[in-house]
Amino acid sequence: MPTVFATLAPSSVPTSSTVTQSANWFLENAWLVPLLPALSFVCILFFGKRLRYKGAELGIAAVALSLILAACAGVAWLDHRDNFVLHNTTDAGVEAVAGESYVAVQNSTQWLQSGGIEFSAGILVDGLSVMMLVMVSLVSLLVHVYSTDYVSDDKRYTHFFAFLSLFTAAMLFFVLSDNILQMIVGWELVGVCSFVLIGHWWEQKPNSDAALKAFLTNRVGDVGLLIGVITLFFAAGGGKTFDTIKINEAIVQGGVSHSALVVASLCLMAAVMSKSGQFILHTWLPDAMAGPTPVSALIHAATMVVAGVFMIARLYPVFFEGMQIGGSSINVMATIGAVTLVFGGLLAFVQNDIKKVLAYSTVSQLGYMVMALGVGAWTAAVFHLFTHAFFKANLFLGSGSVAHAVHSFDMKKDMGGLRKFMPKTYVTFIIGSLALAGLFPLAGFWSKDEILAGTGGWGLFGGTGGNGTYTFHLLMGMFGAALTAAYMTRCVYLTFHGTYRGGHGQHHEPHESGPRILVPLYILSGLAIVAGLANLPPGFQLVNNSWTERFGHFIEPVGSSYFPKIAHATPSWSLAVVASVVALFGAVAAFYYYFVKVDRLAKTTQQSLTELPEGLTESNALAGAGHKTLVNKYYLDHIYERGIVAATKGPLARAAYWVNQHMIDNAVNTTGETAVKMGRSMYDLVDQGVIDAFVDGSGRVSDATGEELRQINSGKVQNYAAILFAMAAVLAGAFIIIFAF
């Protein structure tokens, strides 16, 4: 009988010349990596509460095993990338296929069949997915460990770990997908986990509101995802396939109509905008900070929000052709990224909630990645995704450590001066901040520099090449770098410097967190220091040539048939120096304002200040005449304060925030309200009014005497009989008429 179950048997995949099925065991069986956390989810759900550590040990064990498998796969990939030779079986025998160096591993089985077409489910293992596997399982493991302390007295502890596991499984499943149908599945599953975890404390309405907002905003983007995927299914290659590689190959070979690709890429872009928090669909991301901090670190910084970036990277030919990234014309993707990175950075300035600063910072960094993809700097984007995961997770977990101590996220009310109480957290936080700000030689420096070089806009010293000259985007990127450095300086000052402002009504002083919180912080900050070395620019004279560009070499599928031919920008020393100076400039401006001026004022007035009092003239009056002289003396400072910092921090950022809170949020709210109103009025008018009235009215018509209003329901048998006979007569008449045809 059940031939149905035969569907689970593997079926051979007819693949292209850059895909193989046989490879190292760890690569072929990479599906085990998502499977383990998935099993752990089920086990925790059913048995978690009965276990000694309430399910946490299951989750940690599963994710640790996943990490080991992923690491083994990573090592295997390093070998595979360089040494694998694809063999072709012909009648004459087995022969090596020459000229192919980048061979992805695909392993799939039939999933379902409809309309005579078989759909498969499987894994696609190449550099990109291996990198994601390692990164996701590593961050996830650290977050798991961290959470055992952080949420230790939560009443839904077990439940929390179950969903962490499910999220990890879904994310790993997503990055391993070998077809876009499967990607949708993973995409939505991570969305649901995000929904559940944002709403973890659903007793409070704001939390459940935030969860709803996140899910619904993502759903709006998903409309684009659905339509884009469907368009690709029918348009790409005419073969009706979801297979990522086949779609990409068809596009690379140029067999797909451009208009279909334009539609598909724009639709998918909408999905990316919602998932990866791009301007104007980013508003859910800051709200999502309502969830527990480990969740913010894992989902809303390191992994889930980069799903959109990953999707662009995975389906790069679609966007490359659809948006014509090769030219230097202003394309949608790069521009959205550029706007997002500046907008997000500006917003980060005016936040009082430390997690919101980081959230807007994430928005901004995602903007960098999208912009990089938009200008054709594929490797730079993926590299930034990689480094960002470490330092941003580090920062989030650090903020969690702080919040754990002071029981609040409000920097202005409850923090300040924590450097003394939590020196270890302070150090890791500083490392994360410096990495994020992109200061040499931390991780952020290398990846951000690559993105800026990739814009190809650096023409001062001979140009950097690349896929086009995007000068505007370069400028935005530079500006963003300065902003990033500035707001992180502010954040560090408000949190760790000055004097402690919290502790209202609390007996004990804030204290350093325990080892389960600190160890993940150490590891992440270590990675934030060294991760950048993975992809040293070519021609970096300080090390051996074989140490440069390792990341790009292993990750970027150059030379494979499923990747477009993109040009690479040449790294430029001058650009690196200028970009660093710009970032430093931002940092110094903010440093001067907070660490020098505010600090001094605080000491003078014996108060714990977070800003200079509103209005600069008043602040000068308060600071006294000496201070006034000092300010006037430094004429440049004056311009900074009045011009750049004040303008940026004040009106501009406030205006942006206002736009964010009022215009866009309002638009979202109004849309929702309008939908409900429309629904209600339609229900009242059309449904209850017109259609029902029509039905009731038809009853009235059949009643010639019209004695009672609701004749149809009079309860009198004779009326029913009358209708019955009349209808029978009408039907018979209709029958006669049909015969007459």
Next chain:
Amino acid sequence: MNTIAENNWLLTALVFTPLAGALLMVLIPEKDERSHKQAALITSLLTLGLAVFLLWDFDYSNAASLQYFVDTQWIEVIGAGYTIGVDGMSLPLIALTALIMPLVFVYSWHHIPEPGNAKAFLILSLILETGMIGTFVAQDLVLFFVFFEVVLLPMFFMIAVWGGANRRYASLKFFLFTLFGSALMLLSFLALYFLTDEGTFNMLVLTENAGAGIARGTQLLIFAGMFIGFGVKVPMFPFHTWLPDAHTEAPTQGSVILAAVLLKLGTYGFIRIAIPMLPEAAEAWAPWIGLLAVIGIIYGALGCLAQTDMKRLIAFSSVAHMGFVMLGIATLTDFGINAAIFGMVAHGLITGMLFFIAGSVKERYHTLEIKRLGGMLVQAPRMGWILGFVSMASLGLPGLAGFWGEFPAILAAYNPAAGVPEGTFRGYMVVAAIGTVLAAGYLLWLLQRTAMGEPSIEFADDPNITDVSPTEWIAWTPLLVGIVLFGVAPGLIFEVTDPAVVQSLDNCIMTGCEGVQTATSAAGGG
């Protein structure tokens, strides 16, 4: 069309076991409620056993042909035969029906609705089961019609006797709407009988004939009759107004059966009768069906947003979901129709489950008014989570059953059968995709206001509000498992339906329905 006539007692046994059980129960005195419950449960379990045997014994490599085929004379004078058989299209629906009924009886163990009288209630349910399974196996129009109508009366009484406050109005509305549709449907059947050369009600013959020899105008009229007849049952906009009333007033079990199986009779009729028998007319009507389907999707969703009653909201969501099913059917492609069948099964599991939950909520809180509920996750955490899970399934989360009804339907709308206007359907596709956002909106909104937050003061210390009871677990678990199982392995259903659907559309080719022809041949080539 090929038929396989082995084991041909099986379907007859499957159809009439519930009826036999019902007759047996007539003999048991009314007081002995326990025996009645036992008898009903055992009967339905027997039926389920037969259905499982059917699933086991079914020749999946031959899913396109009718199996367990029986063809004997029934009413000689009008040429109506007792013709029954099952193929890949009807098998999932039979299995669904056979699965749902025991769960309903398990649920009834402690939940006989007011005003009691378990005997009558259970007997009616069993008669319903005979009617529903009979409709899915019938291969003769008269037989189909008889079973189709057998379903009507028990449901009417179920609503009219065991319903809520406004039950009389609701039941009458249900009855009149459905009867009106049935009448037109019967008219169409008769027209087919008289206008085809063979003069038969045999569905196989009529399908192979596929409307040959009937003038195009007449075909359109006949199809219109069926369109309304089946459309009322589905229910399609604008024939849907009976549904919210019926669902709101019906007892929990009635709602579950109504949502899980009854609505499928209409869509099944489209797939089994209307389209294969009159492919030319189907092609002409397809844009209109599609239009009503997408209106239904948006309209149902907006209707949901306006509801203040949980059960009514779920009822309106049925309108939206059946819109997806109808959209799949309207594309006239194998993709779309497969999706439609999947959608029917998925909707049966998911919405059936939602109505079970609504029933249990009503039992605990004695109200379904959304704004009075809240904090279910605090007081009955498991039930709250189940509600969340089923909501997710209902809004079409990939990995759960609902997705495979929605997504392929939207997919099919991108590329409908040739002869059906492509541009129009692409428009429908976009609208349907937007419908998924609204679906998420109303379901999560429902979830937030009923399950999340703190319980309202009114119910904060109510001892009645308990978590899921053992009988509820037994009744619900199979549905929950099914939702996950079919979500993870959709091939289990697609594999069965696909050959039958492809062949059904292929049949149109032989009789020259060009539109469907090119579509399927293109699909086959891919």
Next chain:
Amino acid sequence: MSFLAALSADADIVVAQNVFFAFIAIAMIYAALRVVTTSNVVHAALWLVLVLAGVAAQFILLGSEFVAVTQVLVYIGAVVVLFLFGVMLTRASLGDDESVAKEKRGMAAFVGLLLFAVMATALIDTFEDNRLVVEQPQSVSTVSDAIFSKHIVAFEAVSVLLLAALIGAIVVARKD
């Protein structure tokens, strides 16, 4: 006109039959109308007798003597008597019935006429001028042979039905 053509073309006997038919038919229709319009219940029962007798006469015209006799025996002999008993037992006013005033004649007449229009159209359209030739009456033995051979099951069923109706009527109408 097919009617007139048929009349003129037929032999004398047929003419006589037709005249007879027309006479009875008119009487029946008038009587039937009185049955459904009169306000006196007893009068209605008496008009009904006239209709039933007319039907019996039509049966004879159609050559079905046995059915005609049965009609007279069962209907006029039993059913009408039963009606009269019913009238008396319910003590409905033997004179005018006041509920006549509440009748919804418009609706009923509309439905009746609609139905008649449809049926008449269908009949005239279908049977145009099919002729009936009644050579000789059906003999009782033919009828009985048919009943007790081919239709024996139906016959038994009817007898069971009558028994059930008998018991049912007693159960329903019993006083306690």
Next chain:
Amino acid sequence: MLLNQFLLLSAVLFCIGVYGVLARKNGVLVLMSIELILNAVNINLVAFGALTADVGGEVFALFTIAVAAAEVGIGLAIVLLIYRNRRSIDLSEADLLKG
């Protein structure tokens, strides 16, 4: 004779009967109207029997007569019951089905 003259007569009787069933409020009169309908059917049966020279028409007419007798018996019993319960046989007052 034409077949149609009988059929039309029967149709007239049938429609008059329907009118009576729908319009009359007195239970006994409604039953009488039903008798009219049944008789109309009988004429049809016998006429078709004569047309096809088949004895089946008559046989079924006989059965109809028998069933009609049973129907009148039960019908009158129900009317009696209604009368006993409500002191009236006015059908316009019997509206328990009203919603």
